[in-house]
Amino acid sequence: TLPLVLALALGYALGSIPWGLVLTAAAGLGDIRRIGSGNIGATNVLRTGRKGLAAATLALDALKGAAAVWVAWRLWGRDAGLLAGAGAMLGHAFPVWLRFRGGKGVATAFGVLLTAAWWLGLAAAAVWLAVAFVTRISSAGALAAAAAAPAVALAFGDARLALMALALALFVTYRHAANIRRLLDGTEPRIGKGA
Numbered sequence: 328t329l330p331l332v333l334a335l336a337l338g339y340a341l342g343s344i345p346w347g348l349v350l351t352a353a354a355g356l357g358d359i360r361r362i363g364s365g366n367i368g369a370t371n372v373l374r375t376g377r378k379g380l381a382a383a384t385l386a387l388d389a390l391k392g393a394a395a396v397w398v399a400w401r402l403w404g405r406d407a408g409l410l411a412g413a414g415a416m417l418g419h420a421f422p423v424w425l426r427f428r429g430g431k432g433v434a435t436a437f438g439v440l441l442t443a444a445w446w447l448g449l450a451a452a453a454v455w456l457a458v459a460f461v462t463r464i465s466s467a468g469a470l471a472a473a474a475a476a477p478a479v480a481l482a483f484g485d486a487r488l489a490l491m492a493l494a495l496a497l498f499v500t501y502r503h504a505a506n507i508r509r510l511l512d513g514t515e516p517r518i519g520k521g522a
């Protein structure tokens with residue numbers, strides 16, 4: 328069990344780096360948690376009008392999830408890799424540095440899925456892109472991708488991966504509670520239309 332505990336801890340440590348907060352602060356934009364939805368993710372960074380910073384946030388938040396899975400998998404095997412991915416999600420959502428108030432885990436989940444199984448990461452990204460393109464709503468894309476991922480993994484016959492994807496999906500959905508409320512109210516902001 329020691330490798331599994333280490334994998335979880337490694338994942339948490341990597342996941343807890345709040346890239347959106349770090350990059351926007353470094354760019355002199357102030358505290359991202361006071362802008363838009365208050366979230367520390369790429370979608371909210373985009374609301375500052377800085378597309379490059381948003382893209383960098385997406386890439387780095389995905390990369391930390393990918394790195395967690397990759398390193399733990401190499402060191403201790405696949406199960407440890409998947410556990411490190413879960414750790415990265417927990418680190419991103421509950422970073423000790425931000426008094427445990429972190430993000431929603433969409434980009435990080437993408438990095439985790441992509442590294443666990445590239446086809447699953449690409450499938451989830453394709454669903455996100457399609458739904459976000461049609462609705463112009465980032466959270467709608469995220470919720471659709473989360474729902475699709477376990478089904479895709481199951482369709483490919485990988486039960487363990489499907490279970491992991493299901494756990495990620497439930498977690499991401501729960502972190503989107505406020506978004507779901509706004510979606511139902513019809514008040515969720517659209518990409519490119521500000522706050």
Ligand code: G3P
Binds near residue numbers: 363365432433466
């Ligand atoms: O990645 C999070 C996204 O799905 C929603 O972000 O800022 O609109 O709550 P936000």
